[in-house]
Amino acid sequence: MSNNNLIKGSLQTIILKLLEENEKMYGYEITQRVKELTEGEIKITEGALYPALHKLEAEGMLTTEIQHVDNRVRKYYSLTKDGQKEVSTKMSELQSFVGNLQRILDPEWKPGLA
Amino acid sequence: MSNNNLIKGSLQTIILKLLEENEKMYGYEITQRVKELTEGEIKITEGALYPALHKLEAEGMLTTEIQHVDNRVRKYYSLTKDGQKEVSTKMSELQSFVGNLQRILDPEWKPGLA
DNA sequence: ATTATATACATAAGAAAATTAGGTGTTAAT
DNA sequence: ATTAACACCTAATTTTCTTATGTATATAAT
Secondary structure (H helix, E strand, O other): OOOOOOOOOHHHHHHHHHHHHHOOEEHHHHHHHHHHHOOOOOOOOHHHHHHHHHHHHHOOOEEEEEEEEOOEEEEEEEEOHHHHHHHHHHHHHHHHHHHHHHHHHOOOOOEOEO | OOOOOOOOOOHHHHHHHHHHHHOOEEHHHHHHHHHHHOOOOOOOOHHHHHHHHHHHHHOOOEEEEEEEEOOEEEEEEEEOHHHHHHHHHHHHHHHHHHHHHHHHHOOOOOOOOO
Protein backbone atom coordinates (compact mmCIF):
# COMPACT_ATOMS: atom_id res chain seq x y z
CA MET A 1 0.00 0.00 0.00
CA SER A 2 2.39 2.60 -1.22
CA ASN A 3 1.58 6.25 -1.26
CA ASN A 4 -1.39 6.84 -3.08
CA ASN A 5 -1.63 10.47 -2.22
CA LEU A 6 -0.20 12.06 -5.32
CA ILE A 7 -1.99 14.28 -7.78
CA LYS A 8 -5.41 14.49 -6.29
CA GLY A 9 -7.89 15.09 -8.99
CA SER A 10 -6.90 12.25 -11.25
CA LEU A 11 -9.45 9.82 -9.81
CA GLN A 12 -12.30 11.26 -11.87
CA THR A 13 -10.22 10.95 -15.01
CA ILE A 14 -9.39 7.34 -14.19
CA ILE A 15 -13.04 6.48 -13.66
CA LEU A 16 -14.16 8.16 -16.87
CA LYS A 17 -11.41 6.60 -18.95
CA LEU A 18 -12.07 3.08 -17.67
CA LEU A 19 -15.74 3.53 -18.48
CA GLU A 20 -14.89 4.72 -21.96
CA GLU A 21 -13.08 1.44 -22.54
CA ASN A 22 -15.57 -0.80 -20.79
CA GLU A 23 -19.09 0.36 -21.49
CA LYS A 24 -20.22 -0.46 -17.97
CA MET A 25 -18.48 -1.19 -14.70
CA TYR A 26 -19.42 -1.37 -11.04
CA GLY A 27 -17.52 0.24 -8.21
CA TYR A 28 -15.77 -2.75 -6.80
CA GLU A 29 -14.75 -3.78 -10.30
CA ILE A 30 -13.07 -0.42 -10.83
CA THR A 31 -10.97 -0.82 -7.68
CA GLN A 32 -9.89 -4.29 -8.83
CA ARG A 33 -9.09 -3.17 -12.37
CA VAL A 34 -6.87 -0.36 -11.14
CA LYS A 35 -5.13 -2.67 -8.70
CA GLU A 36 -4.56 -5.16 -11.49
CA LEU A 37 -3.32 -2.60 -14.03
CA THR A 38 -0.83 -1.15 -11.56
CA GLU A 39 0.23 -4.46 -10.05
CA GLY A 40 -1.14 -3.48 -6.68
CA GLU A 41 0.64 -0.14 -6.58
CA ILE A 42 -2.44 2.02 -6.73
CA LYS A 43 -5.39 1.09 -4.58
CA ILE A 44 -8.51 3.13 -4.95
CA THR A 45 -10.13 3.33 -1.54
CA GLU A 46 -13.85 2.97 -1.28
CA GLY A 47 -14.07 6.18 0.71
CA ALA A 48 -12.69 7.99 -2.31
CA LEU A 49 -14.35 5.98 -5.06
CA TYR A 50 -18.00 5.98 -4.07
CA PRO A 51 -18.29 9.69 -3.40
CA ALA A 52 -16.50 10.33 -6.71
CA LEU A 53 -18.96 8.09 -8.58
CA HIS A 54 -21.91 9.77 -6.91
CA LYS A 55 -20.55 13.17 -7.81
CA LEU A 56 -20.01 12.25 -11.45
CA GLU A 57 -23.53 10.86 -11.56
CA ALA A 58 -24.95 14.02 -9.99
CA GLU A 59 -23.11 16.05 -12.61
CA GLY A 60 -24.73 14.03 -15.35
CA MET A 61 -21.57 12.27 -16.53
CA LEU A 62 -22.68 8.80 -15.51
CA THR A 63 -25.89 6.79 -15.34
CA THR A 64 -26.50 3.78 -13.18
CA GLU A 65 -28.25 0.49 -13.48
CA ILE A 66 -28.72 -2.00 -10.67
CA GLN A 67 -28.11 -5.68 -11.27
CA HIS A 68 -28.54 -8.61 -8.93
CA VAL A 69 -25.94 -11.36 -9.14
CA ASP A 70 -26.19 -14.25 -6.68
CA ASN A 71 -28.23 -12.20 -4.24
CA ARG A 72 -25.55 -9.53 -4.34
CA VAL A 73 -26.34 -6.05 -5.57
CA ARG A 74 -24.18 -4.46 -8.23
CA LYS A 75 -24.51 -0.87 -9.31
CA TYR A 76 -23.26 -0.54 -12.85
CA TYR A 77 -22.11 2.83 -14.12
CA SER A 78 -21.87 3.95 -17.72
CA LEU A 79 -21.01 7.17 -19.53
CA THR A 80 -23.70 9.58 -20.66
CA LYS A 81 -23.23 11.75 -23.75
CA ASP A 82 -21.82 14.48 -21.54
CA GLY A 83 -19.62 11.91 -19.88
CA GLN A 84 -18.19 10.85 -23.23
CA LYS A 85 -17.26 14.42 -24.02
CA GLU A 86 -15.81 14.85 -20.55
CA VAL A 87 -13.41 11.94 -21.02
CA SER A 88 -11.60 13.74 -23.84
CA THR A 89 -11.50 16.98 -21.93
CA LYS A 90 -10.12 15.42 -18.78
CA MET A 91 -7.66 13.28 -20.70
CA SER A 92 -6.13 16.18 -22.58
CA GLU A 93 -5.99 18.26 -19.42
CA LEU A 94 -4.16 15.47 -17.66
CA GLN A 95 -1.83 14.86 -20.58
CA SER A 96 -0.95 18.51 -20.82
CA PHE A 97 -0.42 18.63 -17.09
CA VAL A 98 1.92 15.65 -17.16
CA GLY A 99 3.81 17.25 -20.05
CA ASN A 100 4.21 20.45 -18.06
CA LEU A 101 5.37 18.47 -15.05
CA GLN A 102 8.07 16.90 -17.21
CA ARG A 103 9.19 20.31 -18.42
CA ILE A 104 9.55 21.46 -14.83
CA LEU A 105 11.07 18.36 -13.33
CA ASP A 106 13.19 17.09 -16.17
CA PRO A 107 15.09 19.84 -17.95
CA GLU A 108 16.35 17.30 -20.51
CA TRP A 109 12.87 16.28 -21.49
CA LYS A 110 11.58 16.96 -24.99
CA PRO A 111 8.07 16.06 -26.14
CA GLY A 112 8.30 13.01 -28.36
CA LEU A 113 11.24 11.45 -26.60
CA ALA A 114 10.96 8.81 -23.87
CA MET B 1 -5.80 29.65 -20.16
CA SER B 2 -6.25 25.98 -19.45
CA ASN B 3 -6.87 24.40 -16.16
CA ASN B 4 -4.42 24.92 -13.51
CA ASN B 5 -6.12 22.79 -10.97
CA LEU B 6 -4.32 19.51 -11.28
CA ILE B 7 -1.24 20.29 -9.29
CA LYS B 8 -2.46 18.91 -6.03
CA GLY B 9 0.24 16.88 -4.41
CA SER B 10 3.02 17.71 -6.84
CA LEU B 11 3.80 21.22 -5.63
CA GLN B 12 6.22 20.06 -2.94
CA THR B 13 8.06 17.94 -5.48
CA ILE B 14 8.29 20.87 -7.86
CA ILE B 15 9.72 23.12 -5.18
CA LEU B 16 12.26 20.56 -4.04
CA LYS B 17 13.39 19.72 -7.56
CA LEU B 18 13.84 23.35 -8.58
CA LEU B 19 15.92 23.91 -5.46
CA GLU B 20 18.05 20.91 -6.28
CA GLU B 21 18.91 22.50 -9.58
CA ASN B 22 19.29 26.03 -8.34
CA GLU B 23 20.98 26.06 -4.95
CA LYS B 24 18.81 28.91 -3.71
CA MET B 25 15.61 30.53 -4.87
CA TYR B 26 13.00 32.87 -3.43
CA GLY B 27 9.28 32.40 -3.62
CA TYR B 28 8.40 34.81 -6.34
CA GLU B 29 11.27 33.46 -8.40
CA ILE B 30 9.78 29.96 -8.17
CA THR B 31 6.43 31.12 -9.49
CA GLN B 32 8.15 32.85 -12.41
CA ARG B 33 10.38 29.88 -13.21
CA VAL B 34 7.41 27.52 -13.36
CA LYS B 35 5.45 29.94 -15.52
CA GLU B 36 8.43 30.24 -17.84
CA LEU B 37 9.12 26.49 -18.06
CA THR B 38 5.49 25.74 -18.88
CA GLU B 39 4.95 28.70 -21.19
CA GLY B 40 2.36 30.16 -18.87
CA GLU B 41 0.34 27.00 -18.58
CA ILE B 42 1.00 26.37 -14.93
CA LYS B 43 0.75 29.25 -12.52
CA ILE B 44 1.67 28.58 -8.93
CA THR B 45 -0.56 30.71 -6.76
CA GLU B 46 0.96 32.47 -3.79
CA GLY B 47 -1.72 31.07 -1.51
CA ALA B 48 -0.42 27.61 -2.34
CA LEU B 49 3.27 28.39 -2.58
CA TYR B 50 4.01 30.20 0.66
CA PRO B 51 2.25 27.73 2.96
CA ALA B 52 4.05 24.91 1.12
CA LEU B 53 7.44 26.59 1.60
CA HIS B 54 6.72 27.19 5.28
CA LYS B 55 5.70 23.60 5.74
CA LEU B 56 8.82 22.26 4.06
CA GLU B 57 10.91 24.56 6.22
CA ALA B 58 9.10 23.41 9.37
CA GLU B 59 9.78 19.81 8.36
CA GLY B 60 13.45 20.57 8.09
CA MET B 61 13.72 20.20 4.32
CA LEU B 62 14.56 23.83 3.64
CA THR B 63 16.49 26.64 5.29
CA THR B 64 16.00 30.31 4.68
CA GLU B 65 18.15 33.34 4.35
CA ILE B 66 16.87 36.88 4.03
CA GLN B 67 18.41 39.24 1.51
CA HIS B 68 17.67 42.88 0.86
CA VAL B 69 17.72 44.02 -2.73
CA ASP B 70 16.81 47.66 -3.41
CA ASN B 71 14.90 47.92 -0.12
CA ARG B 72 12.94 44.87 -1.15
CA VAL B 73 13.06 41.78 1.02
CA ARG B 74 13.78 38.43 -0.53
CA LYS B 75 13.56 35.19 1.40
CA TYR B 76 15.87 32.67 -0.21
CA TYR B 77 15.24 28.98 0.34
CA SER B 78 17.77 26.17 0.00
CA LEU B 79 17.76 22.43 0.57
CA THR B 80 19.00 20.94 3.82
CA LYS B 81 20.62 17.51 3.92
CA ASP B 82 17.21 16.00 4.62
CA GLY B 83 15.78 18.06 1.81
CA GLN B 84 18.35 16.65 -0.61
CA LYS B 85 17.35 13.13 0.30
CA GLU B 86 13.69 14.05 0.05
CA VAL B 87 14.08 15.21 -3.55
CA SER B 88 14.98 11.69 -4.69
CA THR B 89 12.20 10.12 -2.68
CA LYS B 90 9.56 12.49 -4.00
CA MET B 91 10.85 12.25 -7.54
CA SER B 92 10.69 8.48 -7.68
CA GLU B 93 7.29 8.45 -6.04
CA LEU B 94 6.05 10.88 -8.66
CA GLN B 95 7.65 8.98 -11.51
CA SER B 96 6.15 5.72 -10.37
CA PHE B 97 2.79 7.38 -9.97
CA VAL B 98 2.91 8.81 -13.48
CA GLY B 99 3.90 5.39 -14.79
CA ASN B 100 0.94 3.83 -13.05
CA LEU B 101 -1.33 6.51 -14.44
CA GLN B 102 -0.13 5.64 -17.95
CA ARG B 103 -0.83 1.97 -17.35
CA ILE B 104 -4.37 2.83 -16.32
CA LEU B 105 -5.15 5.47 -18.90
CA ASP B 106 -3.23 4.25 -21.90
CA PRO B 107 -3.56 0.51 -22.44
CA GLU B 108 -1.04 0.70 -25.31
CA TRP B 109 1.60 2.20 -23.10
CA LYS B 110 4.83 0.31 -22.43
CA PRO B 111 7.58 1.67 -20.20
CA GLY B 112 10.39 2.87 -22.40
CA LEU B 113 8.25 3.86 -25.35
CA ALA B 114 6.95 7.34 -26.03
C1' DA C 1 -19.65 -24.36 13.55
C1' DT C 2 -17.10 -20.43 13.37
C1' DT C 3 -14.03 -17.31 11.62
C1' DA C 4 -11.74 -14.88 8.08
C1' DT C 5 -11.62 -13.26 3.48
C1' DA C 6 -13.70 -11.67 -0.59
C1' DT C 7 -17.50 -9.41 -2.70
C1' DA C 8 -20.41 -5.18 -2.85
C1' DC C 9 -22.52 -1.16 -1.40
C1' DA C 10 -22.39 3.18 1.61
C1' DT C 11 -21.42 7.28 4.86
C1' DA C 12 -19.00 10.31 8.32
C1' DA C 13 -15.09 12.63 10.63
C1' DG C 14 -10.96 14.54 9.86
C1' DA C 15 -6.69 15.91 7.31
C1' DA C 16 -4.26 17.76 3.36
C1' DA C 17 -3.71 20.77 -0.22
C1' DA C 18 -5.45 23.58 -3.11
C1' DT C 19 -8.44 28.20 -4.51
C1' DT C 20 -9.98 32.64 -3.69
C1' DA C 21 -9.55 36.80 -1.69
C1' DG C 22 -7.53 39.84 1.00
C1' DG C 23 -3.49 42.41 3.22
C1' DT C 24 1.41 44.97 3.44
C1' DG C 25 5.05 47.52 1.20
C1' DT C 26 8.54 48.92 -2.70
C1' DT C 27 9.88 50.14 -7.51
C1' DA C 28 9.10 51.41 -12.21
C1' DA C 29 6.37 52.84 -15.92
C1' DT C 30 2.31 55.61 -18.04
C1' DA D 1 -1.84 59.70 -9.94
C1' DT D 2 -2.41 55.13 -11.12
C1' DT D 3 -1.25 50.80 -12.67
C1' DA D 4 1.73 46.90 -12.98
C1' DA D 5 5.45 44.28 -11.45
C1' DC D 6 8.01 42.81 -7.52
C1' DA D 7 7.94 40.39 -2.97
C1' DC D 8 6.16 38.79 1.14
C1' DC D 9 2.06 36.98 3.95
C1' DT D 10 -2.52 34.95 6.00
C1' DA D 11 -7.50 33.51 6.44
C1' DA D 12 -11.79 31.44 4.84
C1' DT D 13 -13.46 28.15 2.05
C1' DT D 14 -13.59 24.22 -1.08
C1' DT D 15 -12.14 19.96 -2.98
C1' DT D 16 -10.44 15.58 -2.50
C1' DC D 17 -8.56 12.45 -0.21
C1' DT D 18 -7.70 8.93 4.22
C1' DT D 19 -9.36 6.46 7.89
C1' DA D 20 -12.88 4.36 10.17
C1' DT D 21 -17.16 2.43 10.39
C1' DG D 22 -21.50 0.16 8.96
C1' DT D 23 -24.53 -3.18 6.28
C1' DA D 24 -25.04 -7.65 3.92
C1' DT D 25 -23.97 -12.03 1.23
C1' DA D 26 -20.77 -15.85 -0.34
C1' DT D 27 -17.00 -18.75 0.18
C1' DA D 28 -12.87 -20.80 1.96
C1' DA D 29 -10.29 -22.22 5.94
C1' DT D 30 -9.91 -24.05 10.72
